[in-house]
Amino acid sequence: MNYPDYNSCILEMQGINKSFPGVTALDNVWLKLYRGEIQALIGENGAGKSTLMNILAGIFRYDKGHIILKGKPVEIKNEFHAQQLGIAMVHQELNNFPDMTVAENIFAGREPSNWGILSRYKMNDLVQKILNDFHLDIDPKRLMRKLSISEMQLVEIAKAASCNADILIMDEPTSAISMRDAEFLFKILNSLKERGVSVIYISHKMDEVFRISDSITILRDGKLISTSRASETNYDELIKKMVGREPKELFPLRSVVPGVTVLNINHLSRGKAFKDISLYLRKGEVLGLAGLVGSGRTEIVESIFGFPPAEQGIIEVMGKQVEITSPRKAIGNGIALVPEDRKLSGLHLLASVLFNITLPTLQAFARKSGIIKQRKEKSSAVQISQQLNVRTNNLKQAVENLSGGNQQKIVIAKWLLAQPRILLLDEPTRGIDIGAKSEIYQLMNKLTEKGISILMVSSEMNELMGMCDRIIALRSGQISKEFNHSEFDQEKILAAIMP
Amino acid sequence: HNTNSKKTRITIGITYQNLQNEFVINIQDAVRNKAKELNVKLIEVDGQGKAENQISQVENFLALDVDAIILNPFDQYGSAPVVSIANREKKPIVVINAVVVNLDKADAYVGSNDQEAGRIAATYIAKLLNGKGNIALIRGPNGHSAEIQRTEGIMEVLNTHPDMKIIFDQSGNWDRTQGLELMENWLSTGKPLQAVIAQNDEMALGAQKAIEASGRQKDILVIGIDAIPDALRAVKEGKLCATVFQDARGQGALALELAVKLCEGKPVEHTNYIPFQLITKENVGK
């Protein structure tokens, strides 16, 4: 059998409507999925992609519409029911059991057992097979919380893909994994496809979309814009449909000439995380850190931010040696960090947009007595969120209810208000749509023009190459090579980070 | 005629120290019976072992415009403001069962002196032991008025017997299980012990159970206070050497009667002691 089989429609979503208090998330959306088809679902942040898929996975009820599964109308009651119907999903936000082992995580909800009694034997056999299939070099007995974000994401992918589902939904599966791991994922998706599994694939990465998908569906503001065969469309057309206007150049031209050294790091080490890291960052420069999962990039920027401080080494800011023992000290030295995982370490999800944006800079809006000048606070927050094009109807809205991309913008906004001298960005465009990405790149450019220096960690090679003046390649916690802009070459950089 | 009788019907508010205590429930029964008999409307509230609750409750009584107040104080100091409030609002107040420091300001008092209970128990034990022996004391909750006064009474007697020594002394919080466990632990020390004075029957029965289980029932005397039914049975069976009877029903009935008299403007005796009575195997049936 050659898939996709366009004669066999496995799923139809007809006229789906869904609104949340104050927002219409989906407005009459139609979607058709064929056996063995990989369908990409794309659209700007907040377009309704996750909402549509969450409906399919039984998480949300929809207000209006029908779902036809394998020719039969169904009412998907809950997640369990969705699983029974053969629908599995990798969710946009990490959702795992940090205190359980990798194996236990993979089998949560479908533990191998005899009459309710666990069969560890079976489980260990199965898990090894799954991990092998995915080329995952992770000890199944390791605790989930000990994994890096990307490893966690890979485990979740493995979990969903090993479910024997007919429909596999992936909501931005590659937003937190390296290119190498993404390659494994694509192989797996192709082999699933050969077995007749259908995949709905949400991503903001256009190159991926074109590489693997058979068809592409575009949502904008909760409305269906189009579904087309991947072979019959092109990049510019997609972008135009997605954002509703002509696309701009993704990476802006960098015109800043780096000035004096503002950050100088000598022989920084911390435990097993990284060793003997020396680097410098000049005024107005964008410096990139490239590396694979677990190469220690996150740990390095966190230690520069004092969270936790490095054990050995010297940090100099503006030529003066500084002791950065806590984030507060780092902030005092004009350093800001946009962390990798917004949910875990970036945001107070239940609090409002305003609350989150002004949190690190509250002192600036307060009288000496500690009383906040609320009007001033609000106007600054409004200004910065407009500047970043944050989509929210109200600054009082809880961050929890924003789309993933908009949440990311909040984290960036909160640090831009602090007007840092040195900005540490850890995967700053994770989960951000192409329009917002371009906005963030523009912004980075503007910031560097103003003399701010940026140290950026990214797993997207084209982002590093498009934005950085220099790239430092890391391999298992140590610097393996440094590249100047003129030496940028994807192959060479990859070679420098591969073990 | 109905409206007429309603108009003249007396309303009395009563606040009990803690209605999770069987002894206090006995008082409540007597008060209720008497109230029915005298056609008095009764508003009953439970201080649940907190003096401040009793103050609040009497404030609430004022909102209900009761004719008289009966106070069964939890704390001789903490519950005292109740009497001051009644005085200020010119409501007759009768104190029942336990005392308050400003008892003289109350219109009447019905009850028994808790020190007396302690004295009776300790005296009887001293007599049985011929003024010599090791004693374990199980107290009520620390700081509770009855605990304070019963302890005072017990100490007063024991101080006059230099050969009687308290070798164990803990609070059992009026609770049978705690009495039981305390005793189990004390018994395992193997120290010679001649008698246990428990400040209520529940704890005494718990201690007795532990002693019986250890087979030392013959060597160790146990005495309680209150004379609850279970304790009377144990006295009859010789498991407790005695208990000290406090006439809850008598107190309850008399207190209500006095309150009614005060409402009607009739003179009453201020202090009405209802004496404690030692209940031993000999007089338990009566």
Next chain:
Amino acid sequence: MRNQAFQFLSRYGILIAFMMLIIVMSVLSPAFLKFTNVMNILRQTSINGIVAVGMTFVIILAGIDLSVGSVLALAAVVAASFAHPGEYPVFVPILAGLFTGSLCGFINGLIIAKRRIAPFIVTLGMMTIARGAALVYTNGRPVIELSDSYNKIGGKYVLSIPIPVIIFIIVVFIGSFLLSKTVFGRHVYATGGNKTAAELSGIITSRVIILGYSIAGFLAGLAGIVLSSRVMSGSPSTGQGYELDAIAAVVIGGTRLTGGVGTIFGTIIGALIIGVMNNGLDLLNVSSYLQQIVKGLIILLAVMIDRKK
């Protein structure tokens, strides 16, 4: 418009529950809405209310303080021991009580923030320790014979409003102001909502935590002073179970036990619901045993009405 009404309801659902309770009570008991009775309710609520304001800080910090009842007792006996007539001016016992309370809270906060032990267990330990300390300090006997000026705190009126009620109102205003209008307040929410994010935002969370628990201790101490002056004696066994009442008030008021969300306003409504319930059921002469069942049901009902959105 409709949407706003909905938002209001979902935000202040507990207010609806409170109103319903008030209406039911005033229909059932003619005495309920009298001025003196309303003052009674307020006065009776004030102690729990003061403690609950402190508890709100701690719970927003994603913590809990089981020790407030015992700390209240310890502060009460310490304060009372300085309040004998003719010994010291009245501010001495007050300061002594407040200091004792704050110190206990400070120690709670210190251990929780620095040793990272669950607040539940730390304050459970403190609950036992403070109770023991109160008993040792007084030898288990209440501290009595307090000066008139001390006893006035709990017993007198200003403009026919009882002093405890006035203290309560002041505490509510300051607490509410701190939480909603100051940098410290924001840091409390941030620390409780996401500690890592708070630390990465440059907040020294250990300081916030220590201060939060100190406030809870301070207010427990204040409540101890008010209570001991109300009963004109400092009893080492007072305040038992107050922690549960205070936590109930906070949670009924919509503050989440997982931290990061909550208001003093909600707590006050929660405390008033408990106060009205206690007062109303006594007025209605509901039997003490039945009262417990009814109270449990009302708490559940109130929370259910609130959470039904």
Next chain:
Amino acid sequence: MRNQAFQFLSRYGILIAFMMLIIVMSVLSPAFLKFTNVMNILRQTSINGIVAVGMTFVIILAGIDLSVGSVLALAAVVAASFAHPGEYPVFVPILAGLFTGSLCGFINGLIIAKRRIAPFIVTLGMMTIARGAALVYTNGRPVIELSDSYNKIGGKYVLSIPIPVIIFIIVVFIGSFLLSKTVFGRHVYATGGNKTAAELSGIITSRVIILGYSIAGFLAGLAGIVLSSRVMSGSPSTGQGYELDAIAAVVIGGTRLTGGVGTIFGTIIGALIIGVMNNGLDLLNVSSYLQQIVKGLIILLAVMIDRKK
């Protein structure tokens, strides 16, 4: 090798604390390690231990059950009321008590799972309601005159081991088996560790929660039966504060109050620490005021030793 020792320590740090306590006690009191005293400790621990096993389920589920003390009392009086001599065979009161306990737990679980209200507040409501129900059922008086066969449950021995201890051991084995060897056990950990993730994994968390609370209720009922038979009377005011002892045992034993982590083994050590402490301080005849301070300090110390890695 060295690493393993370290792992053992950090995992079973609480065991070290326990050993230290044992050593100190046996040095201070010669009676401490006698067979009868060890049996005393086990017997006295058994009631709290049984309750704490149930509490472990609930706390791993990221919940809490404040009602166990009251439910224990309700089950005790219901059971006792069927246990008068010559009325029913002994299994009737036992079943009645177990049913009562389970029912209360079931209701707790139902409200928590279906209405999504904080377990703290739901079980606080149940705490009051069950206590009130026990008082109403008995009119406030203990149920006395129980049959000999009923009283044997708490009083007799099998192979010179007290029956309560045997029941406790059986409960520990079954509880431990359920948690570590069954699918249900995994779902308990999953639901408590991350409820959203559990639901996304297709676990019907409401069922797991309801079952978990029912188990806690069942075991509280069982403890009520053992306790009432041990003291030969069913008192409606018994079991007060037992919830705190049980929670303390669970938390000292390393189960996290935020859920997802914990073992029955740890809980048992926690319960034994509390039992040894109570017994030892009594043996040493430490004054009851001081006992409280010492107990609080030991709890804090034990947890600190455990968490110091």
